[in-house]
Amino acid sequence: MEQHNQAGISSAKFEELLASVHKIGEEVLRPNAKDVDEKARFPQEGMDAIKSLKLMGAYIPTELGGLGLNITQLARVCEALGQYCGSTAMIFAMHQIQVACAVNHGLSNEHFKNYLTKVASDSRLLASATTEMGIGGDLRQSICAVEQNGDSFTLTKNAPVISYGKQADDLFVTARRNSDSPANDQVHVVVSKEDYELEPSMAWDTMGFRGTCSEGFLVKSKGHMKQIIPAPFADILSQSMHPTSHILWGSLWLGIATDAVNMARAFVRDMMKKNPNAPQTAALRLAEVHSVLQLMRENVHGCAEHYQKLLSENNVEALDTFSFSIKINNLKISSSSLIIDIVSKSLLICGIAGYRNDTKYSLSRHLRDAYGASLMVNNDRIMNHNATLLHMHRGD
Amino acid sequence: MVVEKVREILEKTGRLSTPVADLQNDSDLYNAGLTSLATVGLMLALEDEFDIEIPDNLLGRKTFASIQSILDVVAQLKK
Numbered sequence A: 001m002e003q004h005n006q007a008g009i010s011s012a013k014f015e016e017l018l019a020s021v022h023k024i025g026e027e028v029l030r031p032n033a034k035d036v037d038e039k040a041r042f043p044q045e046g047m048d049a050i051k052s053l054k055l056m057g058a059y060i061p062t063e064l065g066g067l068g069l070n071i072t073q074l075a076r077v078c079e080a081l082g083q084y085c086g087s088t089a090m091i092f093a094m095h096q097i098q099v100a101c102a103v104n105h106g107l108s109n110e111h112f113k114n115y116l117t118k119v120a121s122d123s124r125l126l127a128s129a130t131t132e133m134g135i136g137g138d139l140r141q142s143i144c145a146v147e148q149n150g151d152s153f154t155l156t157k158n159a160p161v162i163s164y165g166k167q168a169d170d171l172f173v174t175a176r177r178n179s180d181s182p183a184n185d186q187v188h189v190v191v192s193k194e195d196y197e198l199e200p201s202m203a204w205d206t207m208g209f210r211g212t213c214s215e216g217f218l219v220k221s222k223g224h225m226k227q228i229i230p231a232p233f234a235d236i237l238s239q240s241m242h243p244t245s246h247i248l249w250g251s252l253w254l255g256i257a258t259d260a261v262n263m264a265r266a267f268v269r270d271m272m273k274k275n276p277n278a279p280q281t282a283a284l285r286l287a288e289v290h291s292v293l294q295l296m297r298e299n300v301h302g303c304a305e306h307y308q309k310l311l312s313e314n315n316v317e318a319l320d321t322f323s324f325s326i327k328i329n330n331l332k333i334s335s336s337s338l339i340i341d342i343v344s345k346s347l348l349i350c351g352i353a354g355y356r357n358d359t360k361y362s363l364s365r366h367l368r369d370a371y372g373a374s375l376m377v378n379n380d381r382i383m384n385h386n387a388t389l390l391h392m393h394r395g396d
Numbered sequence B: 001m002v003v004e005k006v007r008e009i010l011e012k013t014g015r016l017s018t019p020v021a022d023l024q025n026d027s028d029l030y031n032a033g034l035t036s037l038a039t040v041g042l043m044l045a046l047e048d049e050f051d052i053e054i055p056d057n058l059l060g061r062k063t064f065a066s067i068q069s070i071l072d073v074v075a076q077l078k079k
């Protein structure tokens, strides 16, 4: 793992950037969110607005032309985007997870330095193909394998879910190191759209996160051996992909939950305006949901800060411990459960106005998105991991 | 010899797909089929046999990655 400079940008500069993110959220993401959701279409205008702020390279060091945010700042951007359009925020977060894997494990490598420079300058969009037909959500196993031929390779993967696969410029694919490797001896391979073909195998007509366009494809790719990230995927996963995914996903779920509570608050205020003598019931529910939101927020922020500290110390030993994995797994389980709880409680406050699809208090999209959180890496799978890992944990 | 004892424990608890006798001290145990659940049994047996308690900061994937890494941790804790 490379030392990732976690200095970030100054808080004044960051607040300025965050204000711009909220501005595109209000002006571009929110007005299109309903259409994106209804049509299950790619949020092109939202992603263009994100690119206009150079945010595709948000986590790439400034020396390589990126914005140089640290992980807590990046998480705050995901949280802000989540308040306007869950799908756009999810696409942004998934892109940044791939960037983090390349930054943390490729920075001392000439090929990946050049690659990351190109991602920042050309605002390339990076997608992920970890899930594989026949394996399900177990990230630590692959069926497909890198087929080496001299300096080049071919790789074919049957991937049932690749978010924005059609729109992406590059794919980060997990595979066995070679055709003789066991299922868990994996590498992380970066292939570019000029070098792959996608044969559609499954549509994406889902309950929520509809704008992520997470269709299934048979991926047929080729490339140069240097496009394989030098570190074993096991290290990339435990030190980068696992913590970054759950911190950034948790952050955008927090954004969705925050928006739901904001709507509930506006609803209660409207109600009080119309009828100052209305019973306090809804206000009481608001007080309740607000405290749950704070719990979720502090947990997400706390884990992001903890990870940032370990990264800044380059504390690979701590990142590799079971206790760190347990903590990150707990973050995933709690934030994916709390988002459902918070949106449901907000719905109870907004009542039928929240249940309708055509009011400003509609919570339909929020609730449908919320249910995806516990399935993207199934919570029971994660809970099973923790059940095992806790046998090897001395206690806090 | 500690190494023979570790190999014996690994044979009993590791549930590997490769026989322990075929493994080098630096062979990757995860590639040989060590699962996280089997790691629990391995850890408990090692602690029992050598009368050690592996602390949280050493309880990670790397500690159980090879016979050699196990030997290193046992040696460190036996001191």
Ligand SMILES: Cc1cc2nc3c(=O)[nH]c(=O)nc-3n(C[C@H](O)[C@H](O)[C@H](O)COP(=O)(O)OP(=O)(O)OC[C@H]3O[C@@H](n4cnc5c(N)ncnc54)[C@H](O)[C@@H]3O)c2cc1C
Residues within 6 Å of the ligand: A094, A127, A128, A129, A130, A131, A132, A135, A136, A137, A138, A161, A162, A163, A164, A208, A209, A212, A214, A372, A375, A376, A377, A378, A380, A381, A382, A384
């Ligand atoms: C919005 C969204 C976007 C996504 N984008 C991508 C993407 O870009 N790229 C990508 O690769 N994937 C993506 N995924 C897929 C996702 O990350 C999971 O891999 C996938 O949803 C898991 O599929 P599954 O439910 O069939 O599998 P499983 O995780 O196998 O779960 C199916 C069922 O089996 C049970 N189960 C099976 N085995 C175990 C076990 N060992 N322990 C515990 N329980 C078990 C589960 O509890 C559950 O009931 C996305 C998913 C969503 C919702």
